[in-house]
Amino acid sequence: MFAFILKRLGLALLVAFTVSFISFSLLFLSGDPAAALAGETASGEDVEALRRLYGFDRPMMVQYGDWLFSALRGDFGESYYFKLPVASLIAERLQVTMTLGVCGILFALATAVPLGVAAAIRPNSLIDRVALFLSVAGQAMPSFWFGLILIVVFAIQLGWLPPSGASSWRHFIMPTIVLGYYAMPAIMRLTRAGMLDVLNSDYIRTARAKGSGEMRVLFKHALRNAIIPVVSLAAVQMGFMLGGSIVVESVFALHGAGYLAWESIARNDLPTVQALILVFSMFYIVFTFLADVLNAWLDPRMRSA
Amino acid sequence: MPVKKTTSTLAVAALMASVAMPALADKASGTLNVAFTKELENVDSYFNSAREGVVLQRAIWDGLIYRDPETNEYVGNLATSWEWIDDTTLEFKLREGVTFHNGEAFNADDVVYTVDYVAKEENGVKTQRNVNWMKSAEKIDDYTVRIHLKEKFPAAIEFLSGPVSIYPNEYYAEVGPSGMGLKPVGTGPYKVTEVVPGQHFVLEANETYYDSPKGQPEIAKVDIRTIPDVNTQMAELFSGSLDLIWQVPADQANKLAQMDQFTVANESTMRVGYLQMDAAGRSGENPFTNKLVREAVNYAINRQELVDALLQGKSKVVYTPCFPSQFGCVQDVTEYEYDPEKAKALLAEAGYPDGFTIDFYAYRDRQYAEAITSYLNAVGIKTNFNMLQYSALRELNMKGEVPLAFQTWGSYSINDASAMVSQFFKHGSLDTTRDDQVLEWLDVADSSTNPDERIEYYTKALQRIADEAFWAPMFTYNTNYVFTTEVAYTPTPDEVLRFVDMSWN
Numbered sequence: 185m186f187a188f189i190l191k192r193l194g195l196a197l198l199v200a201f202t203v204s205f206i207s208f209s210l211l212f213l214s215g216d217p218a219a220a221l222a223g224e225t226a227s228g229e230d231v232e233a234l235r236r237l238y239g240f241d242r243p244m245m246v247q248y249g250d251w252l253f254s255a256l257r258g259d260f261g262e263s264y265y266f267k268l269p270v271a272s273l274i275a276e277r278l279q280v281t282m283t284l285g286v287c288g289i290l291f292a293l294a295t296a297v298p299l300g301v302a303a304a305i306r307p308n309s310l311i312d313r314v315a316l317f318l319s320v321a322g323q324a325m326p327s328f329w330f331g332l333i334l335i336v337v338f339a340i341q342l343g344w345l346p347p348s349g350a351s352s353w354r355h356f357i358m359p360t361i362v363l364g365y366y367a368m369p370a371i372m373r374l375t376r377a378g379m380l381d382v383l384n385s386d387y388i389r390t391a392r393a394k395g396s397g398e399m400r401v402l403f404k405h406a407l408r409n410a411i412i413p414v415v416s417l418a419a420v421q422m423g424f425m426l427g428g429s430i431v432v433e434s435v436f437a438l439h440g441a442g443y444l445a446w447e448s449i450a451r452n453d454l455p456t457v458q459a460l461i462l463v464f465s466m467f468y469i470v471f472t473f474l475a476d477v478l479n480a481w482l483d484p485r486m487r488s489a
Numbered sequence: 490m491p492v493k494k495t496t497s498t499l500a501v502a503a504l505m506a507s508v509a510m511p512a513l514a515d516k517a518s519g520t521l522n523v524a525f526t527k528e529l530e531n532v533d534s535y536f537n538s539a540r541e542g543v544v545l546q547r548a549i550w551d552g553l554i555y556r557d558p559e560t561n562e563y564v565g566n567l568a569t570s571w572e573w574i575d576d577t578t579l580e581f582k583l584r585e586g587v588t589f590h591n592g593e594a595f596n597a598d599d600v601v602y603t604v605d606y607v608a609k610e611e612n613g614v615k616t617q618r619n620v621n622w623m624k625s626a627e628k629i630d631d632y633t634v635r636i637h638l639k640e641k642f643p644a645a646i647e648f649l650s651g652p653v654s655i656y657p658n659e660y661y662a663e664v665g666p667s668g669m670g671l672k673p674v675g676t677g678p679y680k681v682t683e684v685v686p687g688q689h690f691v692l693e694a695n696e697t698y699y700d701s702p703k704g705q706p707e708i709a710k711v712d713i714r715t716i717p718d719v720n721t722q723m724a725e726l727f728s729g730s731l732d733l734i735w736q737v738p739a740d741q742a743n744k745l746a747q748m749d750q751f752t753v754a755n756e757s758t759m760r761v762g763y764l765q766m767d768a769a770g771r772s773g774e775n776p777f778t779n780k781l782v783r784e785a786v787n788y789a790i791n792r793q794e795l796v797d798a799l800l801q802g803k804s805k806v807v808y809t810p811c812f813p814s815q816f817g818c819v820q821d822v823t824e825y826e827y828d829p830e831k832a833k834a835l836l837a838e839a840g841y842p843d844g845f846t847i848d849f850y851a852y853r854d855r856q857y858a859e860a861i862t863s864y865l866n867a868v869g870i871k872t873n874f875n876m877l878q879y880s881a882l883r884e885l886n887m888k889g890e891v892p893l894a895f896q897t898w899g900s901y902s903i904n905d906a907s908a909m910v911s912q913f914f915k916h917g918s919l920d921t922t923r924d925d926q927v928l929e930w931l932d933v934a935d936s937s938t939n940p941d942e943r944i945e946y947y948t949k950a951l952q953r954i955a956d957e958a959f960w961a962p963m964f965t966y967n968t969n970y971v972f973t974t975e976v977a978y979t980p981t982p983d984e985v986l987r988f989v990d991m992s993w994n
Binding site: 216217219220221222229230231232233234237265266267268273328332335336339340343346347348349434435436437439443447450452 | 528530531536538610611613615616617618666667670686687688714715716717718720721724725727728730878879880881883884887917918
């Protein structure tokens with residue numbers, strides 16, 4: 185197990201390194217950081233002065249080397265845009281994104297898994313149709329639109345919730361629903377398919393034949409097996425939510441890491457983008473790893489693999 | 490992924506239907522809630538280049554001079570009087586008895602420290618043009634100070650009444666730009682009580698504000714949140730948690746104007762939209778090196794229709810590469826009325842009877858850009874439309890690879906023609922014309938200390954630019970301010986939101 189973890193860790197570092205190099209090159213190709221830094225009102229001469237000041241005139245490899253060397257020592261530098269240490273900037277924004285991501289995935293799991301199970305018990309029943317409708321709607325609806333509709337109904341017409349911001353738990357209710365709803369359909373369909381598959385298998389028939397209660401059959405025998413791919417999917421969805429909640433963060437004026445990443449790319453804020461990409465890729469790696477461990481616990485066959 | 494402009498007509502319609510709910514009165518609490526759209530990078534006004542930054546700058550700090558936004562007259566602010574000692578030296582008598590928000594007394598040392606700090610290029614002030622005309626400052630006595638200029642610069646007074654604010658020397662020496670950004674300290678009508686970088690700013694009225702021409706603050710507290718989505722801003726306005734939003738797009742503003750509980754005020758801004766053509770031929774052989782083609786472009790655009798249908802509000806048609814209120818921006822130049830037939834004839838005369846195809850670039854206001862291309866297409870100029878990020882387009886421009894582009898320039902709200910025409914026609918990296926005659930005249934106009942001579946030479950330069958059709962200037966921009974009827978405010982044409990001029994009804 186220790187060797188397994190070490191190997192995974194080495195691989196993770198390699199992935200993080202590759203991702204950071206690619207993102208650095210892409211940002212470098214996409215535009216002139218000095219021009220972005222100088223802003224709209226600066227003259228060509230201002231831009232030149234900034235270019236020299238920040239060393240953007242040096243070869244790209246040298247600049248990447250510089251960044252990598254500092255990053256390895258835990259120094260992510262200062263944001264070009266905010267003139268603040270990147271580490272503290274990201275730490276502050278991550279709180280919002282993490283809260284949102286965790287709430288979102290819990291909401292998605294809490295609604296999608298029971299619906300998926302219910303749909304599988306009675307395929308093509310009313311409940312299956314409703315679940316199907318919900319999942320199609322969830323996939324088809326753009327999240328900014330869904331977010332605005334929620335704001336109109338719950339913040340303006342009913343006045344129950346604040347429209348935007350992040351100053352209390354009530355501010356997170358609507359964003360959680362929007363973000364979670366987006367992840368829900370895939371989880372639900374996978375739960376349904378997995379359950380349908382498992383419910384038709386021999387050992388379920390055996391379990392029923394030996395007289396186990398229906399609840400015990402469903403949740404102890406069937407769901408435990410059907411949920412395995414769902415765990416992997418949820419882990420990936422979680423990673424996606426942390427990096428991809430840009431739209432939700434923008435609509436609800438939550439200043440999270442996703443929105444910061446989006447804006448920083450537009451601003452050519454290299455140190456911030458680099459650090460964020462590193463953080464996001466680490467999240468993916470950590471979540472996939474956790475999913476593997478969880479699956480190994482759920483399914484003893486996977487422990488030896 | 491469209492993040493910024495998620496305009497949803499349906500959501501707006503739903504909002505309209507649901508306004509029966511009365512807005513919560515913030516008048517009672519004395520707090521004015523305002524939204525910014527953009528994340529402001531740093532409150533320190535020398536280290537941001539954003540409109541939001543200018544708004545905070547005017548509230549938190551003061552300059553030596555103040556320009557009345559109504560009359561455009563210059564009056565003393567932190568200075569009580571000033572005079573030109575020679576062409577490159579200005580002497581100021583300073584106001585006595587002024588203190589900064591942290592209690593530090595204001596005197597000549599603050600002016601000297603601020604000027605010396607910002608004028609030094611290594612200190613990295615973001616908008617160098619605002620400060621790089623100053624060389625240094627010299628203390629004569631505690632309340633007399635001289636500013637030395639690098640060379641003749643008649644717009645100095647305008648800059649000193651605009652972007653150049655005076656910082657407290659001891660505090661700034663200690664905390665620097667990042668500290669100033671987090672805990673700003675100035676002499677202005679509002680002091681800052683909270684800063685969450687990019688997200689949240691809280692200002693409180695400066696109870697001991699001196700007798701400044703800005704007037705005394707009436708609104709006790711201003712709470713500013715950054716809300717990137719315009720629809721969300723409107724929702725906040727409807728639910729009563731915002732009192733004022735600005736830079737509201739015309740279609741939304743029109744809908745809000747029909748409702749009783751909001752005031753929609755439209756005011757022009759200094760931003761000018763224009764077509765830039767590669768007359769110098771920097772991008773290689775191209776049709777725009779031919780004057781007839783440039784004239785054709787000028788005749789092809791229906792400026793009035795663009796203003797009426799798209800920009801609306803207080804926008805106006807312009808034919809000069811500067812904003813009409815700017816000093817030196819004389820309007821007595823050749824005007825190109827919309828005449829597509831004439832444009833076609835000119836193109837034929839230039840050797841393009843069937844028109845031509847050219848790369849067209851734009852970086853903002855896609856719908857305006859598309860309308861412009863349709864006018865061009867109508868006379869036979871076919872366009873390969875490229876929408877780029879501002880910084881990417883600027884880079885291409887600096888390399889001289891852009892034959893035709895829809896550009897805009899806001900002059901940083903500097904009310905002097907040098908802030909626009911001289912930025913683009915003096916052979917700098919963004920000059921697509923490179924006309925020696927224009928350069929020569931602008932050099933005289935920019936450096937003369939005689940106002941009549943300045944006017945004379947700007948006139949010559951602007952007339953030549955229009956006669957040669959180097960650009961196709963088109964229109965000025967406007968912006969909408971929407972606030973609850975509890976707020977009394979009259980916006981100014983320089984697009985600076987002035988909290989000190991606001992009050993409760």
